[in-house]
Amino acid sequence: MKTIWIWPPAWPRGEEDVEEKRRRYVKRGLALVDAVDPENGILYASAFAEKRAIQFAETVGLQVLPLDEAQGEVRMICDDPFQMEGEILRRTGEAVTFARPSAVLSTEVEDGEILLWQLPASDWIFLQYPQEPYVPPRKGSGLSLYSLMLPAIEGATGTMRKNLQKFLANPEEPEGVHQLRVSIRSFRALISLVKPLLPPEVYASMQDVFRQLGRKCARLRELDVLIEEWEAAKGEGDANLRRALDQERKDEMNLLVGIMQDPLNQQIIASAANRLILNLEPTNWQEIDGILYIDQRLHSWYRFSLEGLWRMDGFDWPVAHKIRLKSKKYRYIAEHFKDHMTSVQTGRHKAAKKRQTVLGEICDSLRNQEAVEELMHQLQKEATEEADRFILREKDREMQLRELVGTREETPPNPGQFKANHTEPERMKAAESLQPEHGADPSSLKSEEAIEEIPSTNKWLFAVAATVLLIILYIVLK
Secondary structure (H helix, E strand, O other): OEEEEEEOOOOOOOOOOHHHHHHHHHHHHHHHHHHHOOHHHEEEEOOOOHHHHHHHHHHHOOEEEEHHHOOOOEEEEEOOHHHHHHHHHHHHOOOOOOOOOEEEEEEEEOOEEEEEEEEEHHHHHHHHOOOOOOOOOOOOOOOEHHHHHHHHHHHHHHHHHHHHHHHHHOOOOHHHHHHHHHHHHHHHHHHHHOHHHOOHHHHHHHHHHHHHHHHHHHHHHHHHHHHHHHHHHOOOOOOHHHHHHHHHHHHHHHHHHHHHHOHHHHHHHHOHHHHHHHHHOOOOOOOOEHHHHHHHHHHHHHHHHHHHHOOOOOOOHHHHHHHHHHHHHHHHHHHHOHHHOOHHHHHHHHHHHHHHHHHHHHHHHHHHHHHHHHHHHHOOHHHHHHHHHHHHHHHHHHHHHHHHHOOOOOOOOOHHHHHHHHOHHHHHHHHHHHHHHOOOOHHHOOOOOOOOOOOOOOOOHHHHHHHHHHHHHHHHHO
């Protein structure tokens, strides 16, 4: 017999982000119920927990019955947290706490009962990804957040300054603006990492300054990507569109060079490290366990991606875009602190990079078509014909991606498999097993939060929505 002991979270109320919080509440509850599958869809609750149990049951499709009627081989129980803690200790000899909303799974064995796992409500989504080992954050590293962040901040600032000079020295080279933009994003990821430590107005101000710098690079980078794609897809004799694109790039390049030569913008980049360090000085970053803090932040970003992808209702582009941004932040922070990443984190770095790349390619495809349309009124007849052919080829590329990915059925969660990954001895074994298959050599990690604008929608967005969703699911399920 298995028992799921649950103290569900309270139903989100208030005004700030309440709809988003309720969406996550429902997804987390469904992730738990789908995985453990309580017998006959019943949640047994005591009078003490009845109100919270009913609210939870209504959102996940369960029926609530009195606790004294509990029966069956897989029982879900909701009671006074203190009562459950004491009963679990008596049955299993294991001390657990319901100080936060959580679920505990125990099972009977020949000589008694054992505890299989405990998960806080925020991590119930991992039950739907048994291939993702749930690894608790590391504690007691002896490394302060200050000691880890200081060289990362200084290094990221130096990289921005170097890439700015490289771009200004040779703005015709496409890689120059790309690396400048990446280094700005990489610095912004560090700002995002310490968001919980900064006053909201300070965080928003710093992000906005560097977001605006990154946006100024966006148009030139988009043109470089467009030209690269055009070169790969152009037909024999096509040259008129390329001339128009080259002129557009030249105009945008000159505009960006002027912007980046502005002493004010150069000073913003040069003083980036000092500004962020100064804002962190009033905090307790010198006392914070740096590894624990970084582990927790990376975990929350990765969990956000899994929650967003699971059972996405149709294709929700804003959600998909947020997933892309979280993937970027995970990737950049993993690169900043590559010497301190575990094998699980380096494996997730690779997954985040793949997810970001796929979504980026889709964004590029959409933007290529949109950008060419924006140029149509400037083109001569011959170039317009080439532009039409280019757009059709971009659409073909989308169809090829659809055929390449194909349809993949979602694998039902296996609570037994999750058990193997989440009992303490097996947890470490699972983490080690990731190294050859999913891990990455830390030396291979290269050095880019980006709270970017959501790309403008256009008439092709819905045509490729299904393709994007299939690609995302393919990467996550692979």
